[in-house]
Amino acid sequence: MMARTICANGHLLTPENTTIKVVRIRHGKRGRWLARQCLACRYQSMKKSSYTAEDVKAAIQGAQAGFTMAQLTSYRHPNTRVIRQNQLMTAMQDKPKLASALRPLFARNRITNHKIQMQRLSPRGIFAPSSDVILRSVEAVVPQGLTYHQRQEIIGEMVFAVMEGRLDLNDLRIRYPEFARGADRMFPTKYAPPSLDAPAFRDGASPLIETITRGLWT
Ligand SMILES: [Zn+2]
Known part of the structure; x- marks a missing residue:
């Protein structure tokens, strides 16, 4: 195959007008290879441009x-x-x-x-982060040292809060403790049993204490 003699924008690809660069990832392909880059295009792309x-x-x-x-x-x-x-x-x-x-x-x-x-993307200016981005951002904030269930619970609650607009992606780290406290009430830890006013069921309002049919101290 013949090498190209002009670039996509019509500049001559002479040795003086080209440089070799390493290309890393292209759509659909992975890896690295060397490619010629048109210097005229590169200078064009480096030109200052006014913005609003x-x-x-x-x-x-x-x-x-x-x-x-x-x-x-x-x-x-x-x-x-x-x-x-x-x-x-x-x-x-x-x-x-x-x-x-x-x-x-x-x-x-x-x-x-x-x-x-x-x-998923909406028109200019209005962005809804994808659920994938939300999940990854939340996972990055929740510590690894928790039990599996506790961690999943916290992650689930935080993702849900982001999707409902109650939690901003920028505040994940700051507001993590709120969600961690919520999960502490749901699950027994090695330090404490679950709190009796924790919801008995995930989507129910009745507290755990109302489900107890047998005396705790008998
Ligand atoms: Zn060019």
């Missing part, structure tokens, strides 16, 4: 909701694209605080979420 506060805000919300930078900037993701790559890069260069807030989010999202379901 609204666009940047949409990008921040998207990052918090679990989208990758590509999903928010690339023409390949028209459903989730809220800002051009140049614009976001320029904004991040202008505002180091913004950059240091977004980079870890994008790093997390790349790992958890590069297979996010596109059809």
Whole structure:
């Protein structure tokens, strides 16, 4: 096969105009290989570009909701694209605080979420995090040292709270203790039996104490 002589944007791929870069992951394929990159396109992509506060805000919300930078900037993701790559890069260069807030989010999202379901996504500006993102974010916060049932209980309650809008994804770590206390009441631990005012059944309001038919102290 002949090597390409022009890039997708019509620049001549001469040795002076190309550089070799390592390509890591492409859609559908995994691995690394070397590819030529058109320098004219690269300079184009590095060009500063003006942006609006609204666009940047949409990008921040998207990052918090679990989208990758590509999903928010690339023409390949028209459903989730809220800002051009140049614009976001320029904004991040202008505002180091913004950059240091977004980079870890994008790093997390790349790992958890590069297979996010596109059809779930709502139009620009309104993001609903996918249940996958919610679950992974919650699991990251709940300690491993708990018993299986206790951990599942806490994770379930937290995921439910996020989906109902009672719990923000950004507050998982801060508000974890609330949910941990709730689960302590449901399950006996090595320190204490279940609390008698814990709900007897998951979806019932009657407290455990009302289900006791036999005296505890006889
Ligand atoms: Zn080019």
